[in-house]
Amino acid sequence: MKIRQLFKKNIAREIKGVIKVGQEAENDVRQELDEYVVTDELLGHFVYFFKQYLKSLDVPTDQMGVWISGFFGSGKSHFLKILSYLLDSNLEVDGKKAVEFFREKIEDQALLDQMQQVADAPSDIILFNTPSKSEDDNGDSKLSIVKVFNKVFNEKLGYSASIPWVAQMEEILDQNGQYTPFKQVFQEKSDLAWEDAREEIYYNEDMIVETLVEVANMSEESARRWIDNGEESYEISVDSFAKRIKKYVDKQPADYHLVFLADEMGQFVSDDVHRMLDLQTIVEDLGKYTLGKVWVIVTSQQDIDELEKDIHSSQDFSKIQGRFNTRLSLSSANADEVIKKRLLEKNDTGNDAVQLLYTSEVQASLRNKINFSDGTISLKKYDSLKDFSEFYPMIPYQLDLLQQVFTKIRENSSAGKHFASGERNLLGAVQYAALEYAEKDLGILVPFQTFYGHLDQGLDHSVRATIIKAQSTPTLQSFDVDVLKVLYLIRYLKSVPSTVENITTLMLDELDADRLKLTENITAALDRLTKEYLVQRTGLEYLFLTNEEQDINREINHMDIPTSKMQSYIGEMIYDTVLEMKKYKYVPFAEKKTVAYDFDCAKWIDESARGNATAEIGIHVVTPYSDDYRNRETLQQLSTRENRLVIALGDSGTFYDDTMMLLKINEYLRNQSSKQNSGMKREIIDRKSNERNDLMKSVERQVRETVQNATYYINGSEVSLAGNPTTKVDQGLHDVVENMYLKIKYINKFYDRDDFNGVISQGQINFLHDNSDDPNRLATDALEQYVKQHTERKMITSLFEIVQVFGKAPYGWREDDILVSLIRLLKDEKIQFKSSGNTMNIHDAMFPRTIKQNPSQAKIMVEKRKVIGEELIRNAKTIAKEMYGKNLVSEKEDDLKEETMRLFVGTQKTMVNLLDEYRHRSYPGEKEIESLLQTLKEILKYQDADQFFRCLYDKRDELLDLYDDIQPVQSFFESQKPVFDTSFKLRKRYEIDKDLLQTSEAKEAGNRISEILAMSMPYDFIKELPDLNMQYEQALIAELDKESEPLLEVIQQKVATLEDTITAMETVRAKFEPVIKERFTLLKNKILSAETLTDLFSYRSQIDHLTQLLSTQINDFISEIQLKPISPMPPISPLPPIDGGGGPIVVDPVTPITKTPEFVHKNKLIPLNYEKIETEEELNDLLAVIHSELEKVLEQGKTIRFI
Template identity: 90%
Template sequence: MKIRQLFKKDIAREIKGVIKVGQEAENDVRQELDEYVVTDELQAHLVYFFKQYLKSLQVPTDQMGVWISGFFGSGKSHFLKILSYLLDSNLEIDGKKAVEFFKEKLQDQALLAQMQQVADAPSDVILFNTPSKSEDDNGDSKLSIVKVFNKVFNEKLGYSASIPWVAQMEEILDQNGQYAPFKQVFQEKSDLTWEDAREEIYYNEDMIVETLVEVANMSEESARRWIDNGEESYEISVDSFAKRIKKYVDKQPADYHLVFLADEMGQFVSDDVHRMLDLQTIVEDLGKYTLGKVWVIVTSQQDIDELEKDIHSSQDFSKIQGRFNTRLSLSSANADEVIKKRLLEKNDAGKDAMQLLYTSDIQASLRNKINFSDGTISLKKYDSLNDFSDFYPMIPYQLDLLQQVFTKIRENSSAGKHFASGERNLLGAVQYAALEYADQDMGLLIPFQTFYGHLDQGLDHSVRATIIKAQSTPTLQPFDVDVLKVLYLIRYLKSVPSTVENIATLMLDELDADRLKLTEEITAALDRLTKEYLVQRTGLEYLFLTNEEQDINREINHMDIPTSKMQSYIGEMIYDTVLELKKYKYVPFAEKKVVAYDFDCAKWIDESARGNATAEIGIHVVTPYSDDYRNREARQQLSTRENRLVIGLGDSGTFYDDTMMLLKINEYLRSQSSKQNSGIKREIIDRKSNERNDLMKSVERQVRETVQNATYYINGSEASLAGNPTTKVDQGLHDVVENVYLKIKYITKFYDRDDFSGIISQGQINFLHDNSDDPNRLATDALEQYIQQHTERKMITSLFEIVQVFGKAPYGWREDDILVSLIRLLKDEKIQFKSSGSMMNIHDVMFPRTIKQNPSQAKIMVEKRKVIGEELIRNAKTVAKEMYGKNLVSEKEDDLKEETARLLSGTQKEMANLLEEYRHRHYPGENEINELLLSIKEILKYQDADQFFRCLYDKRDELLDLYDDIQPVKSFFESQKPVFDTSFRLRKRYEIDQDLLQTAEAKEAGKRISEILAMSMPYDFIKELPDLNHQYEQALLTELDQKTEPLLEAIQQKVSALEDTITTIEAVRSKFEPLIKDRFSLLKTKILGAETLTDLYSYSSQIDHLTQQLSTQINDFISKMTPEPAPPVTPPKPISPLPPIDGGNDPVIIEPVVPITKKPEFVHKNKLIPLKYEKIETEEDLDALLAVIHKELEKVLEQGKTIRFI
């Protein structure tokens, strides 16, 4: 039975696919309505739509927007066309309205009644494809939707669609009843129809002006201005358009409706937010002005909710949603249902044949053959006899896959517009494929490459050129071309990887096909296609290449990449990505996870190192490009010679080719990064970048598999390792470590720097007499043995050297663990540390930090410790007993040394403190203290215990003698120093007053105090000092009292004299009276507090000096206050004259007396007597003195001053 004989309807009949908008041939409409399949899903949509639409016939509403969504091939455009037929009251086919064709398709009588009611109401429909009706509006996308709606409305009215201002002129003429006459007159004048002439309006301008003048009664000037300014003065907005529509609708019958049906509106607005908002505004304004009389129905591949990501404002998105209350979404099930019923539905004979064909063997065979590789989405297979009968000779998954192919071709090629017009559709593709095999016998399956023929003429030239080239290439076979077609069809489907397994499934062409043979043929074909640069392999997938892509692939293949660079990249992938190996963590004891080492690893790839090449262990990856790859023995030797885990990679598969291709693509992309490439080449380069990323993932997967399946060598033998690559390498490195670091397990416990102080401290070392409590006893013993050998050979060994040696093979110990074992040996007095020739003190607070610092470690010498003689130990204990009364019982040399040193240091500190007393005055015993300090310092300078005890032994007698000599000095400072300090103070006063003292008691006591203080060892005589101090203080006090009384009397006299001189003038008295009292009061206080006679004698002269100073200040002040004598003035006349004298006639005038004011002069009585007259022996001396006094006083009087004695 032939394939064409299976179907209920003739498979070869002409079927319009998605009917193009504007295609109105009656036969086409009849076939569409007749064959339209109403699925359950479509019926549900019809019920919902007509329920909403019918409301607008009954009540006003602004909810008149409909959004129909569905992916490519779902039938949304066809559904929109059918709605246009059902809503158009003017459409009749064979005298029947469109609703008549649905009476047999629908069982829902209520729905049919609603559809009939709508069909009976007067209406017009305007059906259009949005992208095809859009025009270049110079980037003004804000009004582009308005222009499209205006354009199709003009077409509906018979006006110009391409020139909107001409349409406006036509509408004005029409409204005035002049449009028909205008067209008739114009044709008579020009022999052209107006519809043809208006497209060249400026060419026909004179004839148009002449016609307007005749028909519209316009002047020629006005008519020409209308034409010339028409385009410039024309404007269209959403609001003006909506008002225009309202004006038109208002002229129609009361129940009239106008419906705009815009196909592919979603695609047109989805990439432009302004268009989206423009569409929303049009629907909103039409609803506002027409109240449900105008409907807008649009289709979109996107559901309206998916547009939100393209809208900047959620408020704007809500408005758009609100305009399209009625939403209908068509699914893939609808497309399947339509195809099954319109094309693949079987006749009775066909159904019987299907039942005979679909045997259990065929079912089992198909289950095994229709399989897809990992990473492929779930695709529908034959699940039952009904499935088989419904789809055969198709396979169920093909419809869904074909829909995805159509969608992706539209998105990824310039053929997208062509596909958008509906010329290539799912229905047509299935019919084409069925017709290709219509005359074949049953048993075949339609292979997926068949669908390419339906698409061929609508594809980009670059795609078709590749197919044509393959067909004309001598080295290729027809089957290779079929494989190439399949690769193109699934080129953009991420959900169906283009693997050999998937290609084999897609190319199944018989129910009993040999899949294994088919797979082999496909593999061979892919190899041939790859060699011709028509196909590119990326990992396990193959990619169809266009002409431009082939050129770029050739450029990529010609990129020169050294093999060493590929080896390096493989090493990078293995070490950094697969193994993520920075350091290897080795755990020697399974039960002690805390004991773990982080080893540096040398990382090699063939003959090149990555990073640290000198580590003691490592990994060496050997690829097929290594000199040692073919020599198994060489690889084994390498694992032993270099202490490495050797990984021999396999050489099968495409791993190395893929890696080289990845590097070539990288190099090519780098070379193109700075170039300005054309649009097509730029797109291909961008895809190459994505392809590079995919290939990188593939290479990573392959390198994991390659390492997983590699051969491993350890210590000269092939190793059997299990697990994933990381686990295998961990196991291998574990064995390498134990082969290299044979003594690493000597360390069974880890320590860190924080443990040093605890190990050093006395309270935590009860185990130090033996190693029974040392968890790392074997390591400690190994260190002691190493140090002893070097000491015996007189080899100088630094701490740094020890850390380095024991940090490497065969030990591999951590530094902190090495240092802890050395600390144990130090505490056990088996070794010693020296720095700059001095013994280091393990108890020094800086010791833990010092031994951790590399610069310090290099300066610290480590040697075996000498055993100190018993005699030296006994001597130290004797010194401690005799000097301090201490019995030292420690048996440890360092402890005994530290305790002895501590005692001596205490004495050293004590003596140093006593020396501070001598900084203030001379005390006895300073020499003895210095000698003892010098002796102790000589002993304490030795850090080495042996040298310390030997020095102490040599200085024993000297030290004990000095210690005895210092005892009186210590007693002096403990009890005698206060008395000595008092005597020292009194001796100082004695030395000052020695010549002025009058009493024998004072002189004798002062002299004896001075004698005792001058002694070098006065300790036995200090007992005399208390009485001597008292005797001297009492005698001195008596003499001070005798000298003080006259001075106090002199002060009183001077104060009285000065006060007398200032009492007459108030200003003088108020200024100087407080000053006189304060200055003499201060001097009096000093006199009363005087401690020496010398001080009192100095105060006598201070009294005279202060008196002179104050008197001078008083004289100066008074001098400034007293004015100079005024010039004579005429005295005033008396109020009444006296009687004349002696009876004369004239009265006697008495002149008033003007008083004379004299300045006082203060004269010091003491200064009137010169020094040479202090002693008067004769009358002549007296006369001479009086003459001098007279002369001095006379000078004052001559100056017109009064004399005041003070």
């Protein structure tokens, strides 16, 4: 039986492709409606759509946007076309509405009724392909969508589609009833049909003007202006278009609907935000103005939700979503079902014949033969007899795969425009393949390369040229060309790697094909194609090459790359990508993950080092390009000599060839980066860059496999390691470390900085008493032995040296762990640290920081500690007992030393504080304090316990004597100091008044106080001071009272004299009376509060000085007043006559005589040069001087007031 005899319908019949406007001949429409397959999925879409559409027949709505999505070949364009037939009230085929063709396809009567209701409502349908109607070739995408809608609407009305302003003119003429006459008159005048002539409107301008003048009753000037300015004055916007549509719809019957069906709208707007927003606005305004009378239905390969990434604003995206409330999505299952029913459906005989083929043996055979390599997406196989019957001679996966091929070719080549416009479609491809095998007998399978024939004429020249070249190459066979076709078909499918296994599956052409033989043939074909530069191998995949790609591949193959560069790159891939190795982390104990060492690791590739070549451990990768590769003994020796894990890579497979090709491509791309290449070459170079990235991944995979399968050598032996490359290398380096660092497991616990400080601190001392508590006791013991041996051999050992020695083989310990173990030995008093000859104190605040610094470590000497004699220890305890009453019980020498030192430091601080008292006053005991401080200083300067205890032993008697001497001093400051301070003040007053004192009581008491205070050790006599202080104070007060009485009397006399003088003169009194009282009262208070006779006697002169000062000020003020003029006295009236007298007595005016007092200081009457008088003459001379001075005052008319 032949393949063509299987099918229910003639496989050779003509089947139209997807939507093509202008191909709506009745026979074509009949075939489309008759053969249209309503799948379950499509039935659901019909139900949902007509439910939404019918609402607008009864209720106004602005929800009239429909978005139909589905990938290439899913049937969305066909579905759109079928919808246009169902919605068109004017369409009839064989006298029937489109809905009549669906009565046998659909059992849902409600849906059929809805379809009939829609078909009966008056409507106009505008079906168009968006890209083909667009004139947006100048890059200006604004308003491009509304221009397309305007264009197809003009076409629908019979107006000019290409010149919108002419369509506007036609519409105006039509509205005025002049359009038909205009066309008739124009044709009569020009002998041209208007529809033909309007495309050359300026060429026919005169005839058009003449026709407008005749038909539209216009002047020639107006008509010509209309034509000349038409294009310039024409404007369109979304709003004006929507209003135009509304105006048109309003003239139609009440239930009229206008439907725009735009195919491939999604592709047209998806990469341009202006177009997207333009579409959204059109649908929004049409909905607003027509309220459901106008519908917009579009198709897209993208779901509307996928457009969000192309929209700059989420708000804009929400608006677009809101305009298309009705969303229908077609899947691949729909395409499969359509193809099975329209093309592959079998007749009864064919169905029986096919089912007989599907035996259990065939089922098992096909399960083994139809297999794909790793990395391939899941592809559908024959799952059942039903599957086999429905798809045969195709294989189920072919339909899905073919859809992907169509999509990728459209996206990746200029041939895409043919696929987008429907010249090549899925249905046609399957029909073509079936026809190719129509005359074959049952048992064949349609191999995938067959589909190439359907695409051939629509492909890029560069692709077809490669196939043609292969067909004409003598060294190639026809089978090689078939392999080449398969490689082209899957070239852009990343989900189906072009491996030999996948190519074999795709080229199966018989149910009982020998897959192994087919694989061998394909492998040989690929080798021949590769040699002819028609195919390029990349790892396990093979890539189809166009002519241009073949030329570039030749250039790449001629790139000169040194083998050393490839070796270096392999090393880079292994160390940086596969192993990602910077340092090696060694974990000695599986149960203690916190104990882990980071080792610097030398990294070698053949004879070259990468990075640090001097690390103590390392990895040495050996490739077949190394001189040592073939010599196993040399590799074993290398692993021992250099303490390295030696990895000898295998030399099979394509790994090295692929790596060399990768480097050649890299070099080629680098050279091309600075060149200006043509568009085609630039595109190929870009693909080469992507290919380079894929090859890099392949090389990475292969290098992992190569390391995985390599031979490993450790310590002179070949070893077997398990796991992936990283695990193997980790395990190998683990063994290298343990072979080299034999004592690294002595460390069972790591210490960080906090632990380090905690071990040093005093709070951790009990933690160290028992060596069994030390998790690193083996390491601590090893360090103790090392220090002990060096000390016994009198070898100077620095801390830096110890850290270095134990940080290397066979130890390999961390510095902090070494230091912690040394600290344990310090605290166990088994070793000691010395710096500059002095023993370091572990409790010093700077100790942790000091021992961690390399420069300091070099200066710190580590030695075994001497055992201190029992006599020295006993001496320290005895001193502590005698001086402080303390029983020191510490067993450790350092603890005893620290406790003793703390006692001494406490005493030292006390003495220093006492010594500060002597800055203010001379107290007894200063010498004893200084002596004790000096002795303590000499003792405390020793940090070394041995030296400390020896010094303390030597100064025992001195220290105890000084301690005894200091006791009365301390008692003095505790209880006697206050009375001593009081006596000190009294002694000072006594010294001042010593020669002025009159009473014996005062003199005796003051003298005794001075004697006691002058003693070096007055402690036993201080008890006398309270009585002496009282006796002296009482005697002194009595003498002060006695001596102050005459002074107070003088003050009283002086005040009385001054006040008496100024009483008669109000101005003078007002000014000086307060001053006199204030100043003398202040002086009086000083006399009453005087503490010494010396102070009291000094107030005598102050009285005279103050009296003189005030009297001078008063005299000066009075003189100033007298210089002012005095008004004359008025005349005195006559007195009455005295009895017996003759008449009135007249008294002459008398000028009043005012005498101003003049203060004369008695102590100034005698000139200073008069020191003594020996003769009467000298007496007379003095008297004359006094007389003269006093006479001068009287001559001035003043009264003398002595003061």
